[in-house]
Every structure is written in structure tokens, then in C-alpha cells.
Amino acid sequence: MKIKGNVTQYEDFKYVLQDVGAVYLGAGFSYEELLEHEMVPFKLKAILTHYLLKEVSPDTTLESQFYYLEENTFLYETFQQLKIRIKVQIQEPKRTLFDKTKIKYQERIFSLQELVQMNLARKKASGMLIREIIISKLGMMTFSI
Numbered sequence: 001m002k003i004k005g006n007v008t009q010y011e012d013f014k015y016v017l018q019d020v021g022a023v024y025l026g027a028g029f030s031y032e033e034l035l036e037h038e039m040v041p042f043k044l045k046a047i048l049t050h051y052l053l054k055e056v057s058p059d060t061t062l063e064s065q066f067y068y069l070e071e072n073t074f075l076y077e078t079f080q081q082l083k084i085r086i087k088v089q090i091q092e093p094k095r096t097l098f099d100k101t102k103i104k105y106q107e108r109i110f111s112l113q114e115l116v117q118m119n120l121a122r123k124k125a126s127g128m129l130i131r132e133i134i135i136s137k138l139g140m141m142t143f144s145i
Contacts, residue, residue, distance in 0.1 A: 013063075013131060016040055023140070025133040027063035031056065044135065046145050051078050063130045067123065071116045079112050083139030086110050091127035103127075109134070 013028035016039040023041060025034070031048055034040050035058075055075050056065065066086055069076060089105040096102055105127075110118075118128075 018137075021137055023135045023137060025062060025135065027066070027130045027132055028061060030059050030061050032058035034062075041140070043140050043143070043145075047078075047082070047140070047143060050145055062133050066115065066130050066133065067128070068120070069112075069116055071113075076112070076116060081139060081143055083136035084112050085134040085136075086112065086115050086130060087132035087134065088115075089129045089131055105129070107131075 013026040014033065015024075015026040016037055017024040018039075018041075023044065025040075029037070031053060035045055035048060052075065065075075069079070087107060087109050089107055091103050092106045093101045094104050
């Protein structure tokens, strides 16, 4: 949590991690914050600037972008080309030892197609929370600017 002046900013789910095959972005980022963050790869910043920001507002968060993303749009095709996967948390009922039911969050990773095919009512009913965007480095490498 950061405090700037009188404004409190929560930094939860705002991170950039990389390994050999992927870039992991916390879903709390807005596109504008991604462009300013020093750990975001230059190629990803170029893709955001040249393709995505022509379609969306810079203050849109990744979480809301993917939660409401629809199939057969330019953004969907762009994300499909980047081979994006999405880490989510979903509420699932679990039985306890005494045959009671508790609701717990389970983490799952969806492909972009699986997430988009799930309708909005089903996402809300499952209590879905989008936590992380996983971008394939191979998908980024083959993307032409």
C-alpha cells in the first residue's frame, strides 16, 4: 500500500514477474500503469501502445478487461496471438468432516478461449476473481509490430 498525498493506492496484484517462457502480470494494473512500470518488457509496451490502446481506455484494469472480454473482437484476436492464459480464483463448495458445506476459493488457470466462452452470469455465480495474466514469451516474440 502506498500513500501519495491524500490518496491511498493498493499495490496488491500489481506485479511483473518473468521466467524463461512467460511474463506474469498482476491483474490490478491498468494499461497506463503497465506502460510506466520499468519491469514490463519493451516489446509488450510497444504492443500495448500500437494495438491495444487504440481500442481501450488507458485507465482500464487488466482484471476488468479480461472479465468482460468478448469473443470475435480485435482485442480478443490480439490476446489470442499473444497466447495469453488467465489465473483466476473461483468459489467452490467443499464438504467438511461433519457433512457441512464451506465455500473456498480454488485457483485455476484458464486459456483465453475457455474464459471468453464462460458467460457473465456464470462468472458472477462462481465468484470469479481474475488475479494474474500470463503472456507467452514465444507469442510475444512472434508478434510483429
